[in-house]
Structures are given as structure tokens and as C-alpha cells.
Amino acid sequence: SATINSxxxxxxxxxxxxxxxxxxxxxxxxxAADERPAxxxxxxxxxxxxxxxxxxxxxxxxGIVHLGRAQTEYHWDSVTAGPHRIxxxxxxxxxxxxxxxxxxxxxxxxxxx
Numbered sequence: 001s002a003t004i005n006s007x008x009x010x011x012x013x014x015x016x017x018x019x020x021x022x023x024x025x026x027x028x029x030x031x032a033a034d035e036r037p038a039x040x041x042x043x044x045x046x047x048x049x050x051x052x053x054x055x056x057x058x059x060x061x062x063g064i065v066h067l068g069r070a071q072t073e074y075h076w077d078s079v080t081a082g083p084h085r086i087x088x089x090x091x092x093x094x095x096x097x098x099x100x101x102x103x104x105x106x107x108x109x110x111x112x113x
Contacts, residue, residue, distance in 0.1 A: 001025050001044065002088045004106045010106040018076040018110065020044060022067075022088055027102070027109040032093045040090040040098050042067040044074060048105065050089050057095045066095065094104050 006021040022042050030039035048063035055057055059066060065074060090102035097103075 002090045002102050002104045004088050004104045007086075007108040008105055009106050009108070011037075011106075013027060013079075013108055013110045015108065015113045016078050018078070018079045018084075018108075020074045020076060020086060020088075022072045024072070024090065026097065027090065029070040029072070030093070031070050032066070032095065035093045037092070040092055040102065041079075042072070043069050043089045043091055044076075045087040045089065045104070046076060046079070047084055050087055050097070053097045053099075055096070057089065057091055057097065059095075077090075081112050082111050083107065083109050 003023040005023055028039045030036050032041050041059050044065040047062045051057050085107050087103060087105045089097050091097045
């Protein structure tokens with residue numbers, strides 16, 4: 001499963017930078033370039049609906065970030081003030097989501113400093 005540890009559900013983030021901390025259980029994280037079955041890496045969706053579970057997560061789309069080096073942290077700059085939603089999705093080395101249970105969603109608010 002994927003877990004978003006930060007921000008927490010309902011948090012208020014001051015300023016436009018949002019630090020996202022992630023955790024995983026039940027599967028090994030590995031860089032996408034390793035092309036190893038039974039491993040995964042995170043993808044983050046900021047205010048964007050996830051792709052269907054049987055389709056490859058696209059690259060180059062605003063609001064979608066691939067953490068293809070198996071990172072468990074991401075620093076999102078210039079997030080606008082207001083309510084937001086982050087969805088973390090674990091996907092295999094081909095960027096296809098591994099299972100619906102491998103997602104987590106957090107809603108938070110950004111307030112200007």
C-alpha cells in the first residue's frame with residue numbers, strides 16, 4: 001500500500017511550497033529504469049484524477065509527477081492558495097498502477113504566508 005505521511009489529511013500548509021513524504025508497505029520500491037517485476041515507484045497527482053488502473057500513467061502532464069528513482073519525498077513548489085488534493089499511486093516499472101489498494105489520498109489547504 002501507498003501512504004502519504006505529509007501533508008496529513010486536513011492540514012493547512014503556509015506558503016506555496018508543499019513537502020510530500022511517502023511510505024510504502026507490501027512491495028519493494030525500485031527505480032523504474034530497473035525494469036524489475038514485483039517492484040513499484042510512486043506517482044503523485046495534484047488536483048488531477050488518476051488514470052484508469054489498467055492504463056500507463058502519462059508523463060509530461062501538469063499535475064502528475066513520476067518519482068521514477070523510487071523517491072519517497074517530493075517538494076512541490078508554487079502551489080496556489082486554496083484547497084488541494086494529492087493522490088499517491090504505486091505503479092510498476094512500466095508506469096501501470098499495481099492495484100487499487102496501492103493508492104492514498106490527502107486533502108489539504110494552502111494559505112499564503
